[in-house]
Amino acid sequence: MRVDRVEALVIGGGVTGTGIARDLAMRGFDTMLVEAGDFSAGATGANHGMLHSGARYAVNDPISARECAGESAVLRRIARYCIEDTGGLFIATRQDDPTYLDRFLPACASAGVTAREIGVKEARELEPNLAQDIQAAVEVPDASIDPFFLTLGNVSSARRHGAVVFNHCPLQTLRRKNGAFEAIVGLGEERRTIRSEIIINAGGAWADQITSMVGAHIPLCVDKGSMVVLNGRLVNRLVNRLRPPSDGDILVPHRTGTILGTTSSPGVPKDIRATANEVRYLLNEAMVIVPTIVESRAVRAYAGVRPLLGTGSSGREASRAFQVIDHAADDIDGMISVVGGKLTTFRLMAEKAADLASIKLGRKGSCRTAVEEIVPYDSEASSDLTEEAARLRHGGAWKDVLSERSEPAWAGQGCGCEAVSRTEMAYFAASPDVRDIGDLMRRTRAGMGYCQASLCAVAMISTLGQGVGELQAYYGERWKGTEPVLFGEQLRQEAFKAHLLKVYGIDPSREAGQ
Numbered sequence: 001m002r003v004d005r006v007e008a009l010v011i012g013g014g015v016t017g018t019g020i021a022r023d024l025a026m027r028g029f030d031t032m033l034v035e036a037g038d039f040s041a042g043a044t045g046a047n048h049g050m051l052h053s054g055a056r057y058a059v060n061d062p063i064s065a066r067e068c069a070g071e072s073a074v075l076r077r078i079a080r081y082c083i084e085d086t087g088g089l090f091i092a093t094r095q096d097d098p099t100y101l102d103r104f105l106p107a108c109a110s111a112g113v114t115a116r117e118i119g120v121k122e123a124r125e126l127e128p129n130l131a132q133d134i135q136a137a138v139e140v141p142d143a144s145i146d147p148f149f150l151t152l153g154n155v156s157s158a159r160r161h162g163a164v165v166f167n168h169c170p171l172q173t174l175r176r177k178n179g180a181f182e183a184i185v186g187l188g189e190e191r192r193t194i195r196s197e198i199i200i201n202a203g204g205a206w207a208d209q210i211t212s213m214v215g216a217h218i219p220l221c222v223d224k225g226s227m228v229v230l231n232g233r234l235v236n237r238l239v240n241r242l243r244p245p246s247d248g249d250i251l252v253p254h255r256t257g258t259i260l261g262t263t264s265s266p267g268v269p270k271d272i273r274a275t276a277n278e279v280r281y282l283l284n285e286a287m288v289i290v291p292t293i294v295e296s297r298a299v300r301a302y303a304g305v306r307p308l309l310g311t312g313s314s315g316r317e318a319s320r321a322f323q324v325i326d327h328a329a330d331d332i333d334g335m336i337s338v339v340g341g342k343l344t345t346f347r348l349m350a351e352k353a354a355d356l357a358s359i360k361l362g363r364k365g366s367c368r369t370a371v372e373e374i375v376p377y378d379s380e381a382s383s384d385l386t387e388e389a390a391r392l393r394h395g396g397a398w399k400d401v402l403s404e405r406s407e408p409a410w411a412g413q414g415c416g417c418e419a420v421s422r423t424e425m426a427y428f429a430a431s432p433d434v435r436d437i438g439d440l441m442r443r444t445r446a447g448m449g450y451c452q453a454s455l456c457a458v459a460m461i462s463t464l465g466q467g468v469g470e471l472q473a474y475y476g477e478r479w480k481g482t483e484p485v486l487f488g489e490q491l492r493q494e495a496f497k498a499h500l501l502k503v504y505g506i507d508p509s510r511e512a513g514q
């Protein structure tokens, strides 16, 4: 069996793990990262995509609020390509405690969050879809961020600085041997041994499963949150309820849709999915702020799991602050776990973890992640993208790296809902990281729009050179998010899709194993 030797092995390719790999590689450490699924397979690919200003946590969780305030400013500098600076509003309705505002404004000020109360009339001018009877409005610098492209940017950056990064490469066993660690990972059919001086566990909700391989334990509770995607943008800014964080109180304008979130209930990091009841609940709650939701089309629902440090507090009360755990205290020197936190604070989490790793590796490397911009993709390789596709999905950063090479003659539209060209599909399909349609979707957004891949999955499968079996597997997996929204226009859409796919013998409602 092939044996690789590295200084640091990072487990988990969410935003935290890829951020750590980027940081360590930039400090000059010989770094490898392994991710069991695709990058963003965990909570990173299943959240609201909200770049928190910190306002949401200002009253109840000031540490997290301050971290978000600082880090959202940093991310606006280093990851501008995947951030849409929408701004945010906190809105009080008749149902909300009017005295909350008196605590909210000073709490924002002390957490370093710029919050400005505006008139109700001004708020309705900014957001014409808001309810007529809103009682108060506060403007804050929240923004929308694309977690998939952020994480892929970390991967590119880590690789550019020398890290070896694998997706679809689960850690299978881990043990200590002669003062170092020996990890067995699966890379396709191959099994590889990796000897590493230190292990950094960024396994999110699975972090305790990873530490338990070497006999340590992290007291985590896992909390499930569900979200609904509506077609089109119903709000221009992020809209939050002006009340303590609770269920169904966020609307995020995100790319071609609006994300409604979220719920909080005890969960397990396995077969995570939203339910039809949760969808109904979220729609009803959001209608209090934006009544026009009643006319909108729910295209998909999904759920993610938060690993909350088990303080005994339930999901909403538990802090969103993070912890870097040195398992030397468990007699496993060289193992570090990073848990909790937010997507917004991932860079800071990575910095603190890499600081501890540097001490353990006996070399001081200084952190440059807050100043060096993330350039999402390799400029040479990206040259086949059309400028239009680049601008739509990847922002100014893509424009900067487009070369004068022209689009191939066969290029055309690949996904109509999300305006993904065949050229863009072909570019990503050629990447060794892309194994299936799901991987291609996460890199292009093809299939994420309102028709939910009724047509473009066929284009994707032909671009990948795969067959009907892979197509069935893709639709079966997507069904988890389709089933809870089978009403209204989306029910008609799904019936149409099922009819179209009959010609291939595909049943989009058949999940794997059925």
Ligand SMILES: Cc1cc2nc3c(=O)[nH]c(=O)nc-3n(C[C@H](O)[C@H](O)[C@H](O)COP(=O)(O)OP(=O)(O)OC[C@H]3O[C@@H](n4cnc5c(N)ncnc54)[C@H](O)[C@@H]3O)c2cc1C
Residues within 6 Å of the ligand: 011, 012, 013, 014, 015, 016, 017, 034, 035, 036, 037, 038, 039, 040, 041, 042, 043, 044, 045, 046, 047, 048, 049, 050, 051, 052, 169, 170, 171, 172, 202, 203, 204, 205, 206, 210, 223, 224, 225, 226, 261, 262, 303, 304, 305, 306, 340, 341, 342, 343, 344, 345
């Ligand atoms: C419902 C919900 C909404 C949220 N909304 C927001 C928001 O709007 N804004 C915000 O800032 N934050 C938000 N968050 C928090 C944010 O999503 C998380 O803080 C962040 O994504 C955590 O990233 P991570 O990399 O630590 O974990 P994850 O993304 O969960 O990554 C862990 C990775 O480890 C991998 N893994 C597990 N076991 C193994 C193994 N044996 N071998 C290899 N890999 C393994 C998993 O496949 C996974 O990809 C939300 C969270 C939830 C649940």
